[in-house]
Amino acid sequence: MRRVLHVLPHRGGGAETYIDLLEGIEGFVHARLALSTGRTPASAATSLTAGIIRAARAARGADLVHVHGDVAAALAHSPLTGRPWVWTTHGLHFMRRASGPKLRAIEYALGRAIAAAGATICTSQAECDELLELAGESAGRLRVVRNGIELPALAPQDARAAARAELGVAEGELCVLFLGELERRKRPLDAVAAAQRAREGGAPVVLLVAGEGPQDAAVRARAGDAVRPLGRRTDVGRLLVAADALVMPSEREGLSFAVLEAMGAGLALVVSDGPGNPEAVGDAGIVVPLGEIDALADVLAGLAARPLQTRRIGAAGRQRVATALTADAFRGGVAAAYAQAATVPDRAATAGRA
Numbered sequence: 001m002r003r004v005l006h007v008l009p010h011r012g013g014g015a016e017t018y019i020d021l022l023e024g025i026e027g028f029v030h031a032r033l034a035l036s037t038g039r040t041p042a043s044a045a046t047s048l049t050a051g052i053i054r055a056a057r058a059a060r061g062a063d064l065v066h067v068h069g070d071v072a073a074a075l076a077h078s079p080l081t082g083r084p085w086v087w088t089t090h091g092l093h094f095m096r097r098a099s100g101p102k103l104r105a106i107e108y109a110l111g112r113a114i115a116a117a118g119a120t121i122c123t124s125q126a127e128c129d130e131l132l133e134l135a136g137e138s139a140g141r142l143r144v145v146r147n148g149i150e151l152p153a154l155a156p157q158d159a160r161a162a163a164r165a166e167l168g169v170a171e172g173e174l175c176v177l178f179l180g181e182l183e184r185r186k187r188p189l190d191a192v193a194a195a196q197r198a199r200e201g202g203a204p205v206v207l208l209v210a211g212e213g214p215q216d217a218a219v220r221a222r223a224g225d226a227v228r229p230l231g232r233r234t235d236v237g238r239l240l241v242a243a244d245a246l247v248m249p250s251e252r253e254g255l256s257f258a259v260l261e262a263m264g265a266g267l268a269l270v271v272s273d274g275p276g277n278p279e280a281v282g283d284a285g286i287v288v289p290l291g292e293i294d295a296l297a298d299v300l301a302g303l304a305a306r307p308l309q310t311r312r313i314g315a316a317g318r319q320r321v322a323t324a325l326t327a328d329a330f331r332g333g334v335a336a337a338y339a340q341a342a343t344v345p346d347r348a349a350t351a352g353r354a
Contacts, residue, residue, distance in 0.1 A: 001029050004338075005062035007055045007072055007080075010036045015068040015090055017257045018147065022066075025331050028338075033058055035072055052076055059083050064338055067117075070094040074109035077116050084341045087113060088121040091254030091276060092130060093185070107134055114138045118341025121145050121334060123254040126275045141344070145333030146279075147255040148325045151318070152264050155241040163242035168228070173204045174304035177243040177267070179236065179258045180250075182213035187272070187291070189215060190249040192222050194296035199226035203301035207247070210239055240265040244310055245303055248277055249288075249296060255280050260325055263317035268310045270299050282324070284316035 006019050011034045023030055035051035056079035059065045065085035067073050071094045073087040095106050111134040114120050120135070122128040122144045135142055155163075169175045178191045188209060195207035205226060209219050212232045220229045233239060240246075246262035246269055253259070253276035260280065263269055269285030271277035278287050288295045303310045 002027060002063040003061065004028050004030050005055075005058050005065045006030060006032045007059075007065060007067045007076055008032060008034045009069050009071045010034050010038060014254065014257050015088075018068070018088065018090070021149070021327055021330060022334060024327065025335050025338075028064075031058070031062070035076065048075065052079055055079065059085075064341060066338075067113075070106070070110055073113040073117075074106060077109070077113040080116075084344075085117055086119040086121060086337050086341045087117050089123055089127045089131070089254060091123070091252060092127050093252065095130075096252050096275070097185075110134055111136065114141060117141065118344040119143055119337040121337050123147055124276050124279045126279060127254065141340070143333065143337050143340070145330060145337065146325060147257060147260060148327045148330030149257065149260045149264055149321060150327045151322050152237075152261075154266055154318075160241050163238050167208065167239075167242050169206055169208075169242060170204075173206050174245065174300065174307075174310070175243045176205060176207045176245045176247050176270075176300060176303075177239055177262070178207060178209045178211070178247055179239070179262070180211050180248070180256075182209070182211050182215040182219055184215065185251050186211075186213075187249040187251060188219055189222075190272075190291065190293055190296065191247045192219055192227050193293045194247070194249075194300055195226045196222065196224075197293065197297035198301040198304065201297070201301060203304040205300050205304050208239060208243065210236070236261070237265075240267065243267055244307075244314075245270055245300075247296070247300070248272065249290070250274055250277065251290060253277055253280070255325075260321060263314075263325075264321040266311075266314040266318045268303060268313035269317050270296065270303075280325075281317065282320055284320040285313065 008015050037047040067087035069090045070092050098106050114135045115138045120142050128142050128144050180186045182188045195205050198205040207227050210230045210233045223229050246267045248271045252274045269281045272290040273287050274290050
């Protein structure tokens, strides 16, 4: 069995789900190490150096190192140079939110990481396109491997009715789910405002907001008939059974597992046109312009008025997961990147010439 060390910027989030799915690749055992003890800048500042040292030491006992996210790749690629390793972009959030001198420094560090790694795994074509210029002669090491999931069984109608009753969703209401961290990038307040406007216009829309984060208080302040804050939930499957649609109005994503899980459960998807979202839903969802709350409200009202169309959109999304975004295809793509990394010689010398 080959040993893979997964290096994360912190514990939690989509990277953990990603690694969980990789446990299904035969011939590998997986260990995890976080560079930071927390997700806040303060916790990162006090723990990153020690985390990088731990990662470098742990890498010596691994056959392959898999780094997750552009923060970890930018910070950890030098200590890992000389080991077979790959990294996954996971949305390029560090790079995409930067500007000016900070952006140039990040781009330089990521260019070196691409040159040093055996493969760079992009979760979307949009990410690959953004990295092409930075990759230079190492562009051939960029690989698009879209996230995928196991297709869940559809819940029976009585389970759906029970879940909706438990959440206080009435018969005939369009139950919309927002699922994710309550932070600015995810734009939960856009979803809240759109649900309120749709309800004020007479549409029977109720938005369930599942998650916690910096905008939690702002979400809770707008609770009412149209908006039901749920806080952090561990019963996501139960929420997906109850909901008719999922809204993801975020500024940017990689290829969101929340979106894939909702599609797999047969929910209608309504997403922004921020990077990653349109690529996830393809033609099996509704894409609205980022930040256009009136447009989002109109879409929710339209879904509430046409339940049959809502179910058809949900069925199309489920079919997309079943054919194009499967766990097997995802694992096969990552396994191919692992094989590629094992054939790339002299990473230390390559990185030094970047």
